[in-house]
Amino acid sequence: MIQLTAIVDGKRATMLTDASIEDAWNSCRSRFGARFEGFAPVPTETKARSKWAEYRAKQVSREELEAWLTEQDDEAEIRKLFNGMRG
Numbered sequence: 001m002i003q004l005t006a007i008v009d010g011k012r013a014t015m016l017t018d019a020s021i022e023d024a025w026n027s028c029r030s031r032f033g034a035r036f037e038g039f040a041p042v043p044t045e046t047k048a049r050s051k052w053a054e055y056r057a058k059q060v061s062r063e064e065l066e067a068w069l070t071e072q073d074d075e076a077e078i079r080k081l082f083n084g085m086r087g
Helices: 021-035 044-056 062-071 075-085
Strands: 002-008 011-017 036-039
Touching: 002 021, 002 044, 011 021, 021 036, 021 044, 044 062, 044 075, 062 075
Parallel strands: none
Antiparallel strands: 002 011, 002 036
């Protein structure tokens, strides 16, 4: 379960989801339409846990996970978090 802060009509709303961040984005866009402005900056740990959950559920491959990692500004920190989640 991850917690995100959605911005709707300029107001913050807390959202809990078991879905990926991308699925949560699509859900908010579908539900709120143009009023959905996006999410507040997502903490590194939340991004890491969400992507790791996708990987463990076999929704993304190891290659896709590595490609995503190389796109992240905080790659080293995320790798450290992943290593802690492996156990």
